[in-house]
Amino acid sequence: MHGHGMAHFMLLPALALVMVASAWLTPAALGDPQATQLNLGCSPYNATPASAFLLALNSTFADLRANLSAGGGFATAAEPRAAAPAFAMAQCRPYVAGRDCVACFDAAAARLRGACGGANGARVIFDGCVIRYESTAFFDQATLPGNTQICNGSAVDVAGFADAARALVSDLAAAVPNAPGLAAASASGGVYAAAQCVETVGDSGCAQCLKVAMGNIDGCPPSSDGRAVDAGCFMRYSTKPFFPANATVDLAAYLRSGKKSSRKGAIIAGIMGGVAFLIFIGLLIFLLIRWSRKFRPQRGDILGATELQGPTSFYYHDLKTATNNFNETSKLGEGGFGDVYKGLLKNGKTVAVKRLIVMDTRKAKANFESEVKLISNVHHRNLVRLLGCSQKASEFLLVYEYMANGSLDKFLFGERRGTLNWKQRFNIIVGMARGLAYLHQEFHVCIIHRDIKSSNVLLDDDFQPKIADFGLARLLPDDHSHLSTKFAGTLGYTAPEYAIHGQLSEKVDTYSFGVVVLEILSGRKSNDTKLDPETQYLLEWVSSFLLKLYCS
Template identity: 60%
Template sequence: MVMQLKLLALTLLLWLRVEGALGDPQISLLNKGCSQYNATNLSNFYENLNATLDNLIAQVRKQRKHFAMAQEARGADPVYGMFQCRNYLSTADCAACFAAAAAQVRNCSTGANGARVIYDGCFLRYESYGFFEQTTMPGDSIICGNEKAAEANGFNATAQQVLKDLQIATPKITGYYAATKTKVAGGAIYAIAQCAETVSESGCLECLTVGYKNINLCLPNKNGIAFDAGCFMRYSETAFFADKQTIDITPLKKGGSSKKGVIIGGVVGGVGLVVILLALFALLRRYKKPKKAPRGDILGATELKGPETYRYKGLKSATKNFSDENKLGEGGFGDVYKGTLKNGKVVAVKKLILGHSRKIDEQFESEVKLISNVHHKNLVRLLGCCINGQERILVYEYMANNSLDRFLFGQKKGSLNWKQRYDIILGTAKGLAYLHEDFHICIIHRDIKTSNILLDEDMQPKIADFGLARLLPEDQTHLSTRFAGTLGYTAPEYAINGQLSEKADTYSFGVVVLEIISGQKSNEFRADAEGEFLLQRAWKLYEENMLLELVDETLDPEDYDAEEVEKITEIALLCTQASAAARPTMSELVLLLKNKNSLGQMRPSMPVLVQSNFRTKVETSTSTGSSISNATATVSMLSAR
C-alpha cells in the first residue's frame, strides 16, 4: 500500500512538471485524522482504496474539477472518497495538493478504514461508508494567526461583516463557493467560504454558521481559518488568491432567495400537503434528543422553533372563502387552496377536518412544530398553521407549476426535456437524503410518488405531503407498522410484512425515476401486446441490454446522452432490489447521480413487483392513507428473460 501511494504521488509530481504552471498549491497541514478501525480484508480494502484515489485524481487532472467524489464497493471493505480544493487554485496546484494529501494518507496505520487530511488549499477524505452529506465532526476546527491587525477595531468590525456576508451568501451560490476582497485602513481583507458540493443548502448554511462563530474567535488577528467536515472559511490581510478571482455576493448577502444574479469575476466559476398523522404523537413523545451529537450536528441539542400562527379570518379572505375557483387539489386529508395574503404573498392553504379535543390540539401543535423545522430547498416549506373549531389549517409555500405527474401523464405531458428531468431526479434525491440523514431524527416519507413531487417556478422539485411520514429513532433499524401508502410505489417488505425503514422511500424513489424516464405510470399496464407493468418492462429491457427502449418517446434523442440515461435507469433498478439492505442510501444515490462516471461493478439484482388483486389490471393502487386491507397485495419476483 505504501509503495503504491508513493508511486501515485511520484506520478502526479512528474505530471505536474510536464504540465507546468505549478504555483502555490497551499499545502500547509491544518488537520489530519485516521480511523481507529481497520479493514477486515486488507487486499480487498487496498484494491478499493487505490481505485478510489485513482478515480479522484483523474477527475482533477482530466476533467479539471475542483471537487471530486468516487467510490469502490467491491467485496467486504468499500471505500468512499472525496476531494476538494479551493476554486482559486489552478489545475496543476489542485493536483499537487492532492498528491500531498495522498502521501499523508499512507501515514495512517495499516488498513485504517478511514482518514482525512486538510490543507489550506484542499482536503482529502475516505471512509468505509457514504459520508458525503456530513457537515460537522468533533475536534479542533480553528487556526488563528499570531499577529494582530494594526487598526484592530476597524479591522475587527469589517472582517466580522465580511465573514457574515459569506456565511449567508455562499449556500445560495451554485457550487457553494465565494471569494471576496474588502478594503480596510492600510490594506484589504481577503476571504473565502466553501462547502462540499454534496451537502444540502441548509447543511452548508449550518456548517458555515458554526464556522463563522469559530473564526470570529481569531479576530482581530490578521489571519484565521475555520474548517469542518463539510465546509471551510478563511480570511487574511495577505492576498492568497488573485483580485480577479473575487465574486460579487452583494445580491445575496442580505438574504436574497435566488442563485441567479451572482456575478463571477475572473476565471472562477464558481402545494405541500404536510402534516404527520396524529396517531404518531405517542412515538414523538417517546423520542428523546440523543445525548451524543446527532446526524452531523456537532452542537448536539436541536432547538425547534414553533410555526407561525395565522388568523382564520385572514386565511378565509386570502382564499376567497375557500372558493372552488381557488382550489388547487384534493388529498387524503382535505382540500388545498391558493391564497393571497394581505402583503401580496401567495401561499397554499390546506384545510384538515380532524375533530376537536384538547388532546388533538396538543398533538396537532406538537407535530406541526416538528415538521415546520424541516427546511431544505427540495422540501415544500410549512409556513404556519391555524386552529378554528374542528378545523386545522396548514399554510405552505406556493408551488407555481403544481405536481410532477401533470408533466408526465397529464395535460403537460411531453413538455419536460431531459435536463429538467435529471434536475428533478437529483433534487428529489437530495430532499430525501436530508429527511433520512441530515435532520436531527430520521423521517420516512412513506408515500413518494410523482403527484407528491411539486415544481416551483424554476421547475425545481420539492417533496410534499408528509401526511403519512414516520419518525425512526436512531437506535432502530426499522419500524413494524400497518401499511399506508400507494401500491405500485411500495417496497415489498413494507407492503406485505409492515417492515418500514428509510429503504422503503428508496424503493419508491426508484419507481419514480423510472416514471420520469419512461413517461409511463408505474401501476398501469402498457397498452401494447406485452401488457407489462413499468418495473417488469424496465427489468426485461435491462437484461436484454435495450434500456434506451424505455425512454419516453416524447424526448428528442438528440436532447440526452444515451449513456447517462442508461446509467440513471440502472440506478433506479438498484433502488428497487428485493433486499432492502442491498438498496443504496439516499446520500449514496446523490453521489451516483452527480458522478458522471459509470457504476463500475455495481449491478442491480432482480427487483420485486408489488401489485394488488383488483378486478381490472389498471386499478392497481390504493389511495393515500388507505389500509392494505382494502386490497390483497401480491409480491412476485420478476421472471428472468
C-alpha cells in the same frame, strides 16, 4: 499487528511508486498549491479485508486525480460493490486550480496515507484542498463533531479590524450557499476572506456548515489570520491576500438572491413555519387520540409465525435458491442497509430477503445473532415481521414477510400516484403512529428507527401500513464507525439535532413521522425540487405557504 495489517504493508511499496510517479508527471512550474496542513483525522479501526479495501481505495484515488487533472476542482469516486467498499472525495479551493490543485492533492494523499495506514476512514484538510475517504458513503455530510478554528498571526492593532473581519465572513456565510459552486472570495477594508462548501452538501447543508464555521472563526479576531474547518466547508480570513485579485466576486448579488436575501425575513419565516408546524402536529395528535378507536386495521398475514420464539435459522443455500441466486429480476429495491429480493420458499410462502452490507468482523458476527433475536420478537400489526435469518462468512441475510403492495412512496410519487383515498391515507397515518409508539414505549427495549421515510413504510393487501427496517441501525457494529458518529438517516426527513449534532432520541422519529405525514397530505416529496423555486424542501414550502397565508 493484525493479519490484514500485513497485507496493507505489502501494498505500500506499490502505492509509493504511484505517488512518486504522480510527482514526476506533475509539471515542475507551480504557483502556490497552499499545501499547509490544517487538520488530519484517522479512524481508529482498520478496514477488513485490508487488501481488498486498499485496492478499492487506490482505484478511487486514481479517479479523483484524473478528474482534478482534467480541470475539475471537485470530484467524488466510489467502489461500492467491492469486497470492501471505498468512497472518496477531493476538492480544491476555487483559487487553487490546474497544476496547483493536483500538487495539493498529491501532497494531501501522501500525508493521508502516511499517517492513517489501513484505517477504514480518514480526512486531511490543507489550505488549498481537502481529501476524505471512508468505507461508507458520506458525500452529503455537512457539519460533524470535530469542527474547529485555527487562529494564527499576531494581533492586529488597527481600530475596527475585528469588526471588519467578522462582517466579511458573515457576508460570505450568507452569500456562498447562493453562489455558483458554493464558493466565493472577497476583500474589504484590508481584510481578505474566502469560504467554500463541498458541492454535494447542497445549499441547505452549506448554510448549516458555514453557520457553524462562522461561530468558530468568530473567536480569531484580532489575530491576523483565522480559519474554520469542518467536514463540509472551509472558511478563512487574513490581512494578506491568499488568492489572486481576479478571484474575488461581488457578494451583493448573492446576498440579495433567494430566501437568504433578508436575514430578518428568514428568521421570521423560520419562526412562523416552526410554530405552524408545531400547531399542525398538535392538532394531528389530538385527532389521532380522538378518532383512532374508530379505525381498527386488520392484522396482516405473518406466515403463521409464533410469538417469542426468536428467528428461524434458514439455510443460506435455500435462500439463494428462493431468490434465483439473488438475480436482478428478483430485486425489490435497494436501501442504505442492503438490497432486498423477492423469494419463494419451498413451502410456497413468498418472503422478502435483505442482504445486509456489514463488515466482516468478529464483533459483527458475535452481535448479529443476539440483535436479530431481539428484533424478531418485535410483534405489532404495523411493523414488518422479521421471520428469520442466515449467515455465511461476511454475508448476513434477513428474511421478512412479503408485502404485496410495496412501499408507500410508490403510491405518493411513483407509478401508482393518486390511487390512495383519504380514508386510506388517514389509516396509514394512524398505523404509523401506532407502530412508532410500540417501538418507543411498549416494547421492553426502546428502539429508535432513525430512518422513517415513505419508502420504509410498506402496505399489506388491505393497505394497512407496516414500518420496515426498524432496529437495523443496531446491527451496525461499533467497529464499523468512521470519523463521523454512527448515523442512519435520509436528508429531508432527519431531525436537525440528529443530522447536525448526532443527538439521538425518540424525537428524531417523531420529526421524520411529521415529514411523512406532510408527504401523505400534499402528495409531494420531502426534497421536491419542483416546488417554489426559492425553496428546496417540503418543509420550506409548507413554511412559505403558511407564512403567505398568515400575511394575507
